[in-house]
Amino acid sequence: MRDWNASSHAPIVIVEGKGAVLKAEDGREYLDGNSSIWTNLHGHRRPEIDQAIRDQLDRIAHSSFLGLTNDVAARLAGELIDLSGLDGYKVFFSDDGSTAMEAALKMVYQARMQRGEKTRTTFISLSSGYHGDTIGAMSAGHSALFHHVYRPLLFATREVMSPACYRCPHNRAEPVRGSDARVTRKCQWECLGELTRTLDDLGDAASAFVLEPRVQGAAGMTMHPLGYLEKAAAICRERNVWLVLDEVMTGFGRTGTMFAYQHENVTPDLIALAKGLTGGYLPVAVTLASAEIFEAFLGDYAELKTFFHGHSYTGNALGCAAALANLKIFATEQTLQKNVALQRVLAQGAAKFWDHPHVGDVRQEGLICAIEIVRDFKTRESFPFAERIGHRICEAARQHGLLTRPVGDVLVLMPPYCCTEAQITQMTEALWLALNDVIPA
Ligand SMILES: Cc1ncc(COP(=O)(O)O)c(C=O)c1O
Missing domain, CATH: 3.90.1150.10 (Aspartate Aminotransferase, domain 1)
Structure with a gap:
């Protein structure tokens, strides 16, 4: 300052x-040069998105989502499920990337409790990871720079090494000019060995593995070797550990596919999306959740299985209209x-x-x-x-x-x-x- x-x-x-x-x-x-901190996709003052917001403004800007819904948010949810190819998944709306991650972490924790898996309380996440600035998102993060001051405030999570080939202590390859360290690496996937050992050590205490798929943005644009995600997902699946993907930065075409996890053969349990969702116009975020997780929240009123998480501007109609116009451009162009x-x-x-x-x-x-x-x-x-x-x-x-x-x-x-x-x-x-x-x- x-x-x-x-x-x-x-x-x-x-x-x-x-x-x-x-x-x-x-x-x-x-x-x-950075798309207004990784948010803008199709450009500023994009006529189609401008017009969608104006049209929505002529109908309504915002109304509460609590116990209600609105037409644009419902349409957007359907389109996101179609794009993800994750049939039966549900969409939880919030406002920004940190909150989408915060909601994902709370969903995992509460679902585990309500499924009677009371020991499964520990999250596992990648070193240098960054998932936002709220307390839960920071707890899943392991960035010395961003998090060290707050560490005493945060809940404990298990850190595992990131598949960051350029700086990996197990990569025995010398740096070669012109070559991506992911391609020239000489290693034995020690990163996956560490993940396996950590999950085996945690046993029934492990709840979910949290990571940015393919590219860790704020960690330093660390790019993972192809295959890591798929192998890590299989290790989790074999041990009943859920996979939470933070696609706040990588989502919406950034890495070439609509979502980064689509480069590999994985089925995430939860996905957080934000930033590019509205084409860089307005703060809307979502957390996609599997049917298995959603079902943990079904119960009689008195059982109190409600997901107690909501924000005033959840499902904001202007934001959802911008997001729909943003997605439409992907198809038309x-x-x-x-x-x-x-x-x-x-x-x-x-x-x-x-x-x-x-x-x-x-x-x-x-x-x-x-x-x-x-x-x-x-x-x-x-x-x-x-x-x-x-x-x-x-x-x-x-x-x-x-x-x-x-x-x-x-x-x-x-x-x-x-x-x-x-x-x-x-x-x-x-x-x-x-x-x-x-x-x-
Ligand atoms: C991967 C990732 N997750 C979460 C966030 C937090 O998103 P927001 O700034 O919208 O809260 C960011 C922000 O840079 C991010 O890059």
């Missing part, structure tokens, strides 16, 4: 946006197919970062690109935290017309799907110039 307050610091005040471009009060324009070309352009633009001596890793999943800056390529040693390398590079990128945020020293490009190929190239070029401004090659 001292930096923010400093007289030398003039914040950029955004006043307008159109497509992939944000306009500031001083008239300067910037490419929205064949967004997932169209994105394949953008992914290629992003990969081409990112490839040149390997030429920089302080780039340790360049990794990509769909339209998520991460460039990890290191002090030493061979040892993968990071720059000291206080040097704020990632932050300084992203600050420098502003001078080249790009807005994005790093995760520590990992530079992130997550372009909106409305980008032209030229805009994607502009983004990688701006970031390249910024990197060379801060650390000349």
Whole structure:
């Protein structure tokens, strides 16, 4: 906050946006390089979504969801189930990613109690994981940076190593320029061995394994090797441990498929969705729950099996209308197919970062690109935290017309799907110039 307050610091005040471009009060324009913190999909001021909100406004903006429903939320729930292919699943509405995760954790806990599985109280989750800023979501998280202050407030969860090949202590492969550590890795899936041992050790105390499938965003855009999710899901299934997937960041086409878990053969028990659900317009989130979990909440009134969780703006009609319009664009524009070309352009633009001596890793999943800056390529040693390398590079990128945020020293490009190929190239070029401004090659 001292930096923010400093007289030398003039914040950029955004006043307008159109497509992939944000306009500031001083008239300067910037490419929205992280899709407004991973939310925007089809661009700003997207006519179809704008119109859907206006039309909804002409009918009603909001009415309580408690003991009631509304037509747009019901339609949205149906469409989400269709897209997920998870027949018989139910949709619980809330407002943001943290809350969708909070609801998932509470559902698991309460369902276990109501099924008479009273010992199954322990959640297992990945190291460096981030699932939001509320107390439950933080408890399932293991980010030293975000969570250390609050640790005494949080409930205990079991941390297992993340399949983070680039920094994995079991990966015996040397770093190779131009190669994704997930592909060149030399290991014996020790991460899965640790998961197995942890679940066996917990036995009937294990309730659910919580993770972001394929890519851990705030952990540093850590990308998992293909196969991890499917193998981990099987290990859980064999032990009656539920699988809770946090698709708040990875959902809605980010990794190439509509949902990231669809890259592998898994059936999640619960899924949290938020961010891109409304195309980056309004805060709506959902938690999808299996029939098995839903049924644990059925009972006579006096049995008190109710899921006591609700928010004032649950099922907000304007938000649901925006979400429906957002999903419609996926169908009318064949967004997932169209994105394949953008992914290629992003990969081409990112490839040149390997030429920089302080780039340790360049990794990509769909339209998520991460460039990890290191002090030493061979040892993968990071720059000291206080040097704020990632932050300084992203600050420098502003001078080249790009807005994005790093995760520590990992530079992130997550372009909106409305980008032209030229805009994607502009983004990688701006970031390249910024990197060379801060650390000349
Ligand atoms: C994977 C993941 N889960 C949960 C959240 C929390 O979402 P929200 O910021 O909408 O509360 C985030 C936010 O960045 C996230 O990336």
